Amino acid sequence: MKSSRLTVAPATAQKLARLGLVEPMDLVLHLPLRYEDETRITAIADAPYQHSVQIEGEVRQCEVRRQPRKQLRVLLADASGAVWLRFLHFYPSQEKLCAVGQRLRAVGEVRRGFQGDEMVHPKIHAVGDNDVLPEAMTPVYPTVQGLNQSTLRRLIGQALALEDLSDTLPAALRAELALPDFADAVHTLHHPPPDCAQQALALRRLPAWQRLKFDELLAQQLAMRILYRQRRHGGSPRLCGDGRLRQALLAQLPFALTAAQQRVLAEIDADLASPHPMRRLLQGDVGSGKTVVAALAALTAIEAGYQAALMAPTELLAEQHYLKLRDWLTPLGLTVAWTSGSQKKSERQAARAAMASGAAQLTVGTHALFQDDIDFARLGLAIVDEQHRFGVGQRLALSGKGGEPHQLMMSATPIPRTLAMSYYADLDVSVIDELPPGRTPIVTKLINAARRGEVMGAVAHAVAQGRQAYWVCPLIEESETLQLQTAVDTHVELQAALPGVAVGLVHGRMKSADKAAVMAAFSRNEVQLLVATTVIEVGVDVPNASLMVIEHAERMGLAQLHQLRGRVGRGAAESRCVLLFEAPLSDLAKARLKVMYDTTDGFEIARQDLQLRGPGEFLGARQSGAPMLRFADPEADQPLLDVARNWATRLLAEHPDAVDAHLRRWLSGKEQFLRA
Ligand code: ADP
Numbered sequence: 254m255k256s257s258r259l260t261v262a263p264a265t266a267q268k269l270a271r272l273g274l275v276e277p278m279d280l281v282l283h284l285p286l287r288y289e290d291e292t293r294i295t296a297i298a299d300a301p302y303q304h305s306v307q308i309e310g311e312v313r314q315c316e317v318r319r320q321p322r323k324q325l326r327v328l329l330a331d332a333s334g335a336v337w338l339r340f341l342h343f344y345p346s347q348e349k350l351c352a353v354g355q356r357l358r359a360v361g362e363v364r365r366g367f368q369g370d371e372m373v374h375p376k377i378h379a380v381g382d383n384d385v386l387p388e389a390m391t392p393v394y395p396t397v398q399g400l401n402q403s404t405l406r407r408l409i410g411q412a413l414a415l416e417d418l419s420d421t422l423p424a425a426l427r428a429e430l431a432l433p434d435f436a437d438a439v440h441t442l443h444h445p446p447p448d449c450a451q452q453a454l455a456l457r458r459l460p461a462w463q464r465l466k467f468d469e470l471l472a473q474q475l476a477m478r479i480l481y482r483q484r485r486h487g488g489s490p491r492l493c494g495d496g497r498l499r500q501a502l503l504a505q506l507p508f509a510l511t512a513a514q515q516r517v518l519a520e521i522d523a524d525l526a527s528p529h530p531m532r533r534l535l536q537g538d539v540g541s542g543k544t545v546v547a548a549l550a551a552l553t554a555i556e557a558g559y560q561a562a563l564m565a566p567t568e569l570l571a572e573q574h575y576l577k578l579r580d581w582l583t584p585l586g587l588t589v590a591w592t593s594g595s596q597k598k599s600e601r602q603a604a605r606a607a608m609a610s611g612a613a614q615l616t617v618g619t620h621a622l623f624q625d626d627i628d629f630a631r632l633g634l635a636i637v638d639e640q641h642r643f644g645v646g647q648r649l650a651l652s653g654k655g656g657e658p659h660q661l662m663m664s665a666t667p668i669p670r671t672l673a674m675s676y677y678a679d680l681d682v683s684v685i686d687e688l689p690p691g692r693t694p695i696v697t698k699l700i701n702a703a704r705r706g707e708v709m710g711a712v713a714h715a716v717a718q719g720r721q722a723y724w725v726c727p728l729i730e731e732s733e734t735l736q737l738q739t740a741v742d743t744h745v746e747l748q749a750a751l752p753g754v755a756v757g758l759v760h761g762r763m764k765s766a767d768k769a770a771v772m773a774a775f776s777r778n779e780v781q782l783l784v785a786t787t788v789i790e791v792g793v794d795v796p797n798a799s800l801m802v803i804e805h806a807e808r809m810g811l812a813q814l815h816q817l818r819g820r821v822g823r824g825a826a827e828s829r830c831v832l833l834f835e836a837p838l839s840d841l842a843k844a845r846l847k848v849m850y851d852t853t854d855g856f857e858i859a860r861q862d863l864q865l866r867g868p869g870e871f872l873g874a875r876q877s878g879a880p881m882l883r884f885a886d887p888e889a890d891q892p893l894l895d896v897a898r899n900w901a902t903r904l905l906a907e908h909p910d911a912v913d914a915h916l917r918r919w920l921s922g923k924e925q926f927l928r929a
Pocket residue numbers: 508509510511514537538539540541542543544545665689690792794796823
């Protein structure tokens with residue numbers, strides 16, 4: 254804790270940091286999970302079951318029992334009745350506190366026990382003669398092990414008293430939106446008066462909650478706007494090509510660009526030609542042809558005398574990109590380098606030397622590529638595939654490397670408008686809204702796993718007709734080893750069951766050379782059936798594959814299923830996707846599978862996904878670390894988000910000092926966010 258006013262022991266500071274509490278303002282904004290009502294005493298006889306209440310009485314009995322297990326039992330009585338307090342773990346000090354004749358207050362839920370009514374592990378304390386009841390509800394905070402509620406309450410109380418809580422919003426704004434004062438809002442949320450219905454607090458409907466949500470959304474919109482503006486002032490090389498390399502690649506491709514591909518390419522070209530860094534998100538459903546757009550953008554950078562880099566979230570995907578781009582670019586006389594965490598040291602050094610000298614015009618690798626210390630001779634364009642897997646933090650971290658290269662981020666996960674507006678407001682967005690022609694829609698079937706044998710028959714039939722197929726093994730979240738084992742077993746099983754079919758296996762733990770060899774064999778149709786773990790989820794492209802079987806589809810999320818299914822339906826042949834499920838299905842699994850059955854439209858799937866899951870998880874908070882919003886939910890609070898956006902514009906124009914004060918409060922200690 255870096256405040257001169259608030260001193261915290263180092264050990265406590267460490268625990269606070271685990272909660273993300275570093276600055277005193279973080280403590281102010283650390284809000285309770287729930288509240289306990291210690292403002293009133295309930296008569297023991299009136300205490301309802303299963304409701305937290307506070308009772309007060311005198312200890313009549315206190316005993317330590319050893320049977321059936323060691324426990325402390327205390328009989329507490331008031332004028333109306335008596336109740337047992339039972340502790341399964343207790344300290345000698347607690348035993349002492351419960352001496353017969355002592356007056357105690359206990360907070361907990363009364364329930365029916367074997368020996369009559371009881372409270373298990375109530376919170377207790379001794380009452381003196383002139384003990385007064387608190388006037389506000391008692392907050393219960395999220396915490397970590399070793400940091401108790403009373404310490405947190407004390408520190409938060411100090412922060413509330415010492416920090417400057419004066420309002421950052423102009424009075425006109427507060428009046429227009431009928432928002433309470435900031436200091437009032439935080440005080441209310443930490444110590445609400447007892448007449449505040451618990452439910453309104455829990456539902457976050459109080460004006461105090463609105464205030465915090467608005468402040469947070471406003472800070473986010475301001476920060477994004479400022480980032481955007483800074484970027485407009487930042488310098489980047491103007492990348493204008495003569496079109497020579499592009500023409501050569503286009504001439505060599507077996508297809509013409511779709512109108513949508515041409516449109517997004519024009520948008521990218523305009524950015525590349527400008528002297529400010531591009532930060533553009535290229536969205537396009539699975540199979541819409543983002544890779545070729547990326548390649549053409551890279552060629553413009555190369556024509557202009559700069560280098561380009563492409564990074565992907567998984568090694569398998571990075572490798573696929575590498576192989577494809579090498580095939581496309583080598584005939585143009587260009588050098589494509591490949592770098593990955595698993596390659597030999599000598600190979601990696603060679604790749605790095607080629608990047609540093611400028612000998613490699615394009616480098617492909619996993620995203621570690623941008624995290625290590627890497628020198629490029631002249632990096633002009635960085636392309637990030639499957640951007641939705643990288644959090645905002647990583648997006649910002651990237652921007653510092655290699656001067657200010659232009660950045661193109663690509664995502665197959667369509668981000669609903671509200672999320673795009675809140676989380677990606679600092680980016681420009683291009684959308685490929687059309688699939689290449691000649692694709693036949695994928696037919697999806699939901700089949701009970703009991704009929705797995707028939708599905709194997711259908712695979713044999715498809716292969717006999719010259720088709721290729723994927724067989725995706727179930728996701729086993731609790732154990733990667735088990736998941737591998739399942740893939741290996743399935744491979745053996747399918748080989749035995751389908752004589753005459755070449756069955757390949759690919760999984761995350763294979764050496765990358767082996768993985769590449771299997772993928773190459775599958776691409777050349779030397780392998781007809783590919784057994785895979787979910788490593789093929791993103792980006793793998795084998796147009797002749799037209800059948801996909803996914804085992805235990807009920808365990809997978811919608812985004813993942815959509816990505817997997819997108820591996821087929823890339824050629825002219827009619828494609829099928831079989832989702833095998835194990836009955837009985839949970840309601841959520843049923844809802845997900847129905848969505849998959851009903852539509853292949855990625856935008857619709859994303860919308861449904863958002864509804865089923867909520868936005869935090871949708872954006873992959875798990876992968877990307879701390880979510881940016883703690884109080885507001887851009888979907889549920891969309892009207893507030895709209896207001897915050899409009900006010901962000903007004904404040905930047907009319908109240909620069911309010912902007913400063915507001916960001917200092919809400920981004921305390923996170924200023925690097927603004928510098929990125
Ligand atoms: P994604 O957008 O999912 O990354 P890809 O870039 O992998 O999609 O493209 C999917 C497939 O479509 C690839 O085989 C690619 O070569 C092909 N493709 C891309 N653009 C076109 C087009 N304009 N016409 C026909 N096929 C195309």
